[in-house]
Amino acid sequence: MFDTTSGLRGRTILTGDRPTGALHLGHLAGSLSLRVALQESNAQTVLVADLQALTDNAGQPAKVRSAVREVMLDYLAVGLDPAKTTFALQSGLPALAELTMLYMNLVTVPRLLRNPTIRTETEARGFAGGVPAGFLCYPVSQAADITAFDADLVPAGADQAPLIEQTNEIVEAVNRQAGTRVLRRIDHLAGAAPRLPGIDGLGKMSKSGGNAILLSDPPEEIRRKVMRMFTDPGHLRVEDPGRTEGNVVFALLEAFDPDRGEVERLAEQYRAGGLGDMVLKRRLDGILQELLRPIRERRAALAADPGAIDAVLRTGTELARGRTETVLDRVRDVFGLATRRTRRFDAPVFTALP
Template sequence: MSFNTRPVILTGDRTTGPLHLGHYVGSLKNRVALQESHRQFLLLADTQALTDNAHDPGKVRSNVLEVALDYLAVGIDPAKTTICVQSGLPALAELTTLYMNFVTVARLERNPTIKDEIHARGFGRDIPAGFLCYPVSQAADITAFKATVVPVGEDQLPLIEQTNEIARRINRQIGRDVLPEACALIPEIGRLPGIDGTAKMSKSQGNAIPLSASPDLIRESVRRMYTDPNHLRVSDPGTVEGNVVFTYLDAFDADRSAVDALKAHYRRGGLADMAVKRRLEDILQALLEPIRARRAALAREPGYVLDVLRQGTSRARQATQATLDEIRHGLGLFTFEFDAVPRSAADGSPLYPSSRP
């Protein structure tokens, strides 16, 4: 299969902070593998990050490079994956505007993912319009690249469904299938909990282990991990379910038989929490050491990272503009060619006098 005939995959991250182990197990590890079999576009979603960070655009801007460093450090190859910056792709903004005419506010408010996020952020009725229209923006991203595969967590499935609804409406309006529908790719390992046992690992909550974590931070984070609060003595039987240390071992320990043996030992008693944590720490130290080293080396070459983003964004701009042109033509929208506009009247007087003195 040639590169250009491979299935197109679109994925990415909002640029609100460096990436952590939750991102690695949930998406980054899969992206490294998928770039061998797919034509992969990786979007640094700085525009979408502004939907709830408009008060701090500097944070969004500075984290474009931070997230790009994480991508390259884990093994994303810019020769195989196009890494691009969302704000550098004007076709996405125009497609978002076009698509807003094909979806209602009521439909956006019914989207379960958006409803949950609105509740979690306590917006009430003071919902930023950009946040409410996030599904439309995501639909523009996915369809602009004509992606047929989109890796997402289960909580993001309603967004893919809404993307396909919009694609079908556009296709019906045009009278032919211009936009393909996308399939969700659910990772085998779901959302990684925070080290405190909460449902989501998040840097803002202080319960995440960043990919750039130092050996001391890794050790401290593992030792703080939530285990079984009723496992008071080594001899006590312990509970594996809900025990964050075992959840992480399931995610990162390749020796499945050894993990199963540890679980059995813990359940019957006689296995200390610290012994399990030491095993997990060794695994995480081995995983993150080369990532941390590559990231530090790349951080010393910001010119190279910027070149990767410039070249990737340029390639992505061509792909997304081609889709926009096809949709504009299909919808019968007038394309204003400035070079074709007459610049002078029949008598030679300028139609559009210069405003310059």
Template sequence: MLTGHPQNPADRRPIILTGDRTTGPLHLGHYVGSLKNRVALQESREQFLLLADAQALTDNAHDPEKVRRNVLEVALDYLAVGIDPQKSAICVQSLLPALSELTLLYLNFVTVARLERNPTVKEEIRLRGFERDIPAGFLCYPVAQAADITAFKATLVPVGEDQAPMIEQSNEIVRRINRQAGHEVLPECRALIPNMGRLPGVDGKAKMSKSQGNAIALSAAPEEISAAVRQMYTDPDHLRASDPGMVEGNVVFAYLDAFDEDRSGLEDLKAHYRRGGLGDMVVKRRLEDILQNLLRPIRERRAQLAKDPGYVLSILKAGTEKARARTETTLAEVRAALGLFQF
């Protein structure tokens, strides 16, 4: 059972901190990029999963109800894919005040110019069309993430390759705090990047995204999965089944690489497609069968859990209590290390 007590000294397993912004249900990109790893890692690591509702407000302050509603939606996705609340603490970011105070302290150890140079932040600013009209909370997102990571003293952070600059910025802040204190207060962490690269959107764009409407949700109905696979981009020059086709850059094959466990059969399929004689619909039917079989048990488990929101909320309460104890301990250590006034 999850409790609010500090970590048992006997439990020296590596600590993982990961999570998601609560802006909508999770999708297959999340599953490939992190969720599948989280389920496996909870067996051998101490893991905290952060429902990042405060960070979700950085570009959704106009719609706080959306952010609040999706706290439960993301939690349902976690549980449906196999996150075990007895092994992983699921916690709500905005209910952990130590994170906000650490963010405020860390802001004194980073410059605006450094934040603007962060490649991940620059790309997100471009995608959202902020130009110079950037919400301050959004620009400071890397600092808030550093507060999240260090508050739990996490040493492993599962992220996609595009998030690696955020981890480096967190470690820069850690080094500055430790240098200021004159001893190690906080550990550095490393990014745990999955072998599978970023899953493209069904429309062929580089990134699957809820906001761009090119994602397949983990809760997608059978007909939604079918429609998404049908509209996937293949090889625009593969006009007839008899034509040789390109596998590279072909969205359908990118998904097969991610989800088809019959690796030998997949290589045969690729060879057939390359030499010609294989229609796109044959390849799409194979992918649809795989995705339907993958998502069916997740969708059914999720629907069952959604019938008892009180149970899900009790999991969040227990996980948040455990996280609050851990983060407040770290905050006290950082305050003492920086020599801040206290009674």
């Protein structure tokens, strides 16, 4: 489901999600499985980006707050291990907000407006009356997140490449102003898995689109969603030739069916005619039930002790706070500001204050 990670060792990785709801199959194929593999030989931090979730959910703070624990349950249920991966809550790290403010002085509004990811996401959300300033500055906030952990590798979808590029522009601006390397450049690791389509065939699988199979869905809900999946509207009879392109059932079989040869054989038969949609849907249902059953069971067991989930996030956030403040000190020094490290509060600008 993703690029091999066998050659990746000793990297400092920052990744994460905005908590706006439980995670789904698209996350599993696109990022979660990759993170589980990366944690074995790298220093990985997963950031629960609740502040960034508010950039387009400011009117629904309760939704974001409740989703924090839902996302944490999904993380742990798929195999992310607190002994190997640090989990941190964005709003618990004040250094990130200050770094964002400092970096905003190095980025122009026209540059933010040219960011392809921001343009695409702005159109998708259909902001009425203009784009919230917080959302427009999302790339700057993400740059603060990445650099605050001294990360040098960010696994993310191909659509995130413009955000990584803008992060490196900010890194270069800070280093240029300092005259030395204060921040590290970031490499982008794009997984091989394509973005999964929604069950309705209309765009990508997403929580907000209501077209996703959640990792926490019960068996009957998985089955119901599979049976509703978009296939080929021109494939009216079993003997009719069918199209596999744009066919959601085949997209998910290609992503999750371990028998690659059988998937290719079924695709050939479907294109030639003589294979019904229900045969494919029953196969996919069986595969997804087997895939999600252990995840769902682990999730239910973890949910029985919410205090333990909160403790994992609290411990990781406290650890991350020290790391991020160290980086903030370096950046504050570049801007001529007082730091914890140098304790420059006896500088003239302070002694002259009344």
